[in-house]
Amino acid sequence: MRRPQKEEKVAALHEAFGAAHLVVVTHQTGLTVAEVTALRGQMREAGASFTVTKNRLAKIALDGTPFEHLADLFNGPTAIAVSSDPVAAARVAVGYSEKNTKLKVLGGAMGSQKLNADEIIALAKLPSLDELRGKIVGVIQTPATRIAGVLQAPGGQMARVLKAYADKDQAA
Known part of the structure; x- marks a missing residue:
């Protein structure tokens, strides 16, 4: 990936973090393209988005957002689920991870409140x-x-x- 593409990706991620109320950080080891496409479709239906990220670019994009404290979760094969609805991204990510063990919820944040995996699961169960x-x-x-x-x-x-x-x- 060339520098202009990286800058564009960082800007898009920064904008997504700025508009989001909830960010869920996941590890997605071994998901096929079809599985990721299905997950993205479910996220879109719920009003959320799912993006596989490069850790270094995601950490740069986190700077200046309420989610800066999530930087330590970006290790390994990371993907993020982002939504403006405080429950949508968590509900879809947790539901998908229960059906497919290749997706693991690491944690996330709602605004400046950092949430661990158990708290994200509890949030997903809310109506x-x-x-x-x-x-x-x-x-x-x-x-x-x-x-x-x-x-x-x-x-x-x-x-x-x-x-x-x-x-x-x-x-x-």
Whole structure:
């Protein structure tokens, strides 16, 4: 790789680190091109990206970003998963590593908070933002539905009692 290509790669990585909320660092020993392509597709669907990196270029790109403290993880065959969603990259990387042992999650960071592999796995198990919003809406709607049912019940009971009296009078 020539110097202009390296500078371009460092600039792209620096921009990705600057825009990210979550970075997951992985070792990807022995992944085939087809497996990496499948993983990238899953990442794209989740709103994240997966990039195989040169350690030296990644360390240079980390300078001046909130993820500077991750430099010590860049040893060996390293790849990074980056996302603006605080859970997406972790969920896909952990899910893929559970199915394919060639990918190993080393750690990462959410903003300036460094996370080890166990914390990334715990983060991956959290529900997504859309799921949380759905649960909140459900919790908010449930009391309103119950109140409406309680308010309608006396009126319905009164109507049944009146109908029973009317049926009784007609029968007599």
